[in-house]
Amino acid sequence: MSMNAKRHVRLSLAWLTLLIFWAGGRVSAQVTPDRVERVAEVLEELIETYGVSGDEERVRDVVVRQLPEWAEPEIDDVGNLWVRAGQGDPVVVFIAHLDEVGFQITEILADGTAQLRTRGGFYPNLWEATPALIHTGAGPVPAIFMPRDTVADPPARRPPDGFRLSAGTATRAATEALGIRVGDTVSNPKEFVRLGATRATARSFDDRAGSTAQLLAVQALDLDALDHEVIFIWSVQEEAGLVGAGVAADAPGFTPARVHAIDTFVSSAAPIDRQNFAYAPLGSGPVARGVDSSSVTPRAVLDAFLELAEGHALPLQVGATNGGTDGTPFRDWGVPHMPFGWPLRYSHSPVELIDLEDVVVLVDLIKLVAEEW
Amino acid sequence: MAQITNFLHLHQFVGDLDCRTGASGSGILGVPKPIMVSVNRTFFRRALAVAAYLVVAASVSAQTTPEFADRFVAMTAVTGYEQRMAETLVDWLPFADRDRAGNVVAVIGSGSPVRLAVCPMDERGYIVGRILDDGFLTLRRVGGGGPLFDQGLEGHRVAVWTDGGPVPGVVSIPSTHLGRGRASQPDRPFDVDDAIIDVGADSAADVAALGVRVLDAVALAKRAHRYGESLLAGPEAGRRAGCAALARAASTVASGEVLGTVVIAFVVESYLRHSGLRVVARTHGPFSATWLIDYEVPDRALGEDFGGVERSRLPVRFEATPVETVDLVDADALSDRLIAWAGTQP
Numbered sequence: 001m002s003m004n005a006k007r008h009v010r011l012s013l014a015w016l017t018l019l020i021f022w023a024g025g026r027v028s029a030q031v032t033p034d035r036v037e038r039v040a041e042v043l044e045e046l047i048e049t050y051g052v053s054g055d056e057e058r059v060r061d062v063v064v065r066q067l068p069e070w071a072e073p074e075i076d077d078v079g080n081l082w083v084r085a086g087q088g089d090p091v092v093v094f095i096a097h098l099d100e101v102g103f104q105i106t107e108i109l110a111d112g113t114a115q116l117r118t119r120g121g122f123y124p125n126l127w128e129a130t131p132a133l134i135h136t137g138a139g140p141v142p143a144i145f146m147p148r149d150t151v152a153d154p155p156a157r158r159p160p161d162g163f164r165l166s167a168g169t170a171t172r173a174a175t176e177a178l179g180i181r182v183g184d185t186v187s188n189p190k191e192f193v194r195l196g197a198t199r200a201t202a203r204s205f206d207d208r209a210g211s212t213a214q215l216l217a218v219q220a221l222d223l224d225a226l227d228h229e230v231i232f233i234w235s236v237q238e239e240a241g242l243v244g245a246g247v248a249a250d251a252p253g254f255t256p257a258r259v260h261a262i263d264t265f266v267s268s269a270a271p272i273d274r275q276n277f278a279y280a281p282l283g284s285g286p287v288a289r290g291v292d293s294s295s296v297t298p299r300a301v302l303d304a305f306l307e308l309a310e311g312h313a314l315p316l317q318v319g320a321t322n323g324g325t326d327g328t329p330f331r332d333w334g335v336p337h338m339p340f341g342w343p344l345r346y347s348h349s350p351v352e353l354i355d356l357e358d359v360v361v362l363v364d365l366i367k368l369v370a371e372e373w
Numbered sequence: 374m375a376q377i378t379n380f381l382h383l384h385q386f387v388g389d390l391d392c393r394t395g396a397s398g399s400g401i402l403g404v405p406k407p408i409m410v411s412v413n414r415t416f417f418r419r420a421l422a423v424a425a426y427l428v429v430a431a432s433v434s435a436q437t438t439p440e441f442a443d444r445f446v447a448m449t450a451v452t453g454y455e456q457r458m459a460e461t462l463v464d465w466l467p468f469a470d471r472d473r474a475g476n477v478v479a480v481i482g483s484g485s486p487v488r489l490a491v492c493p494m495d496e497r498g499y500i501v502g503r504i505l506d507d508g509f510l511t512l513r514r515v516g517g518g519g520p521l522f523d524q525g526l527e528g529h530r531v532a533v534w535t536d537g538g539p540v541p542g543v544v545s546i547p548s549t550h551l552g553r554g555r556a557s558q559p560d561r562p563f564d565v566d567d568a569i570i571d572v573g574a575d576s577a578a579d580v581a582a583l584g585v586r587v588l589d590a591v592a593l594a595k596r597a598h599r600y601g602e603s604l605l606a607g608p609e610a611g612r613r614a615g616c617a618a619l620a621r622a623a624s625t626v627a628s629g630e631v632l633g634t635v636v637i638a639f640v641v642e643s644y645l646r647h648s649g650l651r652v653v654a655r656t657h658g659p660f661s662a663t664w665l666i667d668y669e670v671p672d673r674a675l676g677e678d679f680g681g682v683e684r685s686r687l688p689v690r691f692e693a694t695p696v697e698t699v700d701l702v703d704a705d706a707l708s709d710r711l712i713a714w715a716g717t718q719p
């Protein structure tokens with residue numbers, strides 16, 4: 001069977017499954033199977049494009065390619081992508097990040113293996129003894145994250161002192177001959193996989209889902225409805241310490257009235273996590289991130305947001321979770337911050353999991369906020 | 374030319390196809406056909422069978438050991454659940470058959486000596502132990518494993534092998550963000566009893582709608598991962614490359630010369646109690662010689678039916694991990710040795 005035929009069969013099966021489950025659990029009247037498929041299509045391409053922090057160019061190119069004709073993309077000094085729409089005050093900013101967690105090569109050793117540093121926070125044991133891709137200037141080179149040399153007694157979950165990378169070579173020269181250099185980023189191979197009726201798993205939904213929702217909202221934006229300026233930013237190096245957002249927030253002559261980070265709501269709605277907070281079930285709509293590790297949204301701003309969504313019959317959950325977002329650097333300029341996103345299970349793991357219907361509603365919510373708030 | 378004892382199998386298959394479409398010799402409107410047409414049909418069937426065999430044999434024998442190895446490494450065959458792999462193998466090696474134990478066996482040549490070359494199809498894995506009310510699954514291990522074997526599951530994608538095919542799922546992992554500032558991840562290795570499988574369902578009914586049932590086999594989602602000049606990584610890559618070497622040797626000698634009878638077997642349940650191997654011995658033995666390829670069998674389980682036993686094992690790195698690595702140059706060399714062995718005096 002050709003790849004196209006396989007893809008056709010896969011899409012047909014996905015549609016069939018979707019329709020079978022359709023009557024049961026739609027999150028909102030606005031969610032239709034074709035919109036779910038559109039989200040999946042954009043998301044799949046973004047997921048399967050690699051962009052470890054500091055190496056986001058490929059991902060940014062995918063976004064730029066899908067911008068509407070009216071958009072005039074600008075790229076700033078650090079690599080953030082800006083798209084402006086409308087004119088006048090108040091200026092409202094949406095910001096989603098292009099990068100993902102991963103590794104970077106710090107040293108190529110005499111035996112051909114490479115030492116790594118992490119880019120972003122995650123459990124390192126999830127990468128131990130797994131396939132790897134090194135993103136070199138000439139393209140991806142396959143490798144493996146090496147298992148620990150010896151297993152302690154009793155054995156430990158975490159590898160002793162990090163772990164190394166092997167590209168199957170035995171000397172530094174042989175590794176370099178493959179085009180591998182210090183500074184290259186490293187990830188594992190990624191695949192967007194549908195689960196059940198409307199769910200999907202992959203690594204880097206954080207924040208490809210946010211980037212997707214923001215892109216689809218820009219595509220759907222009614223420019224005639226805008227009576228003020230809205231700026232959409234796709235940022236770089238969020239996972240490495242909000243680097244791109246910091247540069248954007250410090251841009252000269254730029255003090256927005258409000259900022260909305262479009263990012264993951266890390267949900268505890270899975271049996272593996274304690275559910276004392278962050279409980280936002282998948283398939284119940286986007287989530288207003290009222291409190292996180294670096295931002296507390298003023299109650300009046302939060303309430304205004306909830307009221308806006310309710311007035312347009314868009315489901316919106318509200319909660320507190322952990323972690324920070326790209327809105328945080330704007331707080332240092334006194335900019336009110338109302339982050340929102342979609343519920344996600346198993347954050348920063350190879351198997352992040354979302355409900356695509358939540359992303360469809362997120363698109364509507366971004367468009368609504370841009371046009372009417 | 375070696376005798377292909379299972380040639381009839383393919384001929385019968387083509388004949389069965391004719392029976393399904395030709396309605397017992399009647400024309401499409403049920404009008405009996407002249408006898409002469411019937412004779413031509415028989416001739417045509419045989420010609421078609423021969424042509425089909427030659428096409429299949431040529432395409433399979435054209436596969437190299439690395440090509441076979443890529444496909445073997447990507448397959449799943451949890452101990453006791455080898456049926457799908459066996460079906461695929463019979464497709465690849467049309468001169469082979471499945472026996473009543475589920476082994477795939479090819480008998481090539483005739484007379485004595487009767488020798489056996491064998492590799493195990495199965496792998497360590499899991500089955501669905503329980504389906505929870507909220508749509509999550511728990512597991513039971515099948516086939517054992519080392520202290521870090523289960524840890525390969527944590528936070529990774531799996532396939533649940535249902536009657537309708539593989540259903541993707543993931544093994545839950547606590548969210549990194551939610552662990553910050555709280556009691557940290559335990560230091561003991563992840564264990565099968567920690568595994569909670571998420572197939573994207575919210576209820577047991579959703580799970581049932583996906584076709585997932587208790588006792589379905591579960592294994593890591595796999596794909597062949599090549600790296601370096603000729604390295605192949607994957608779960609049980611050594612065993613699978615050994616089987617690939619045997620498959621390539623079988624497809625080569627099936628259309629060439631062998632000495633006496635060579636029985637080539639891909640057996641089931643090597644991690645249970647070697648019942649697959651025992652069945653081969655009882656149905657095709659005794660053997661004057663046996664070559665065990667990446668198959669650890671205690672001597673007490675072999676007995677006299679196996680004759681002189683040679684054991685070979687492809688060298689591997691990172692053994693028993695999800696990236697067990699084998700060099701396909703070694704696998705190809707093993708295949709060449711097997712081909713030479715099939716045609717020479719033991």
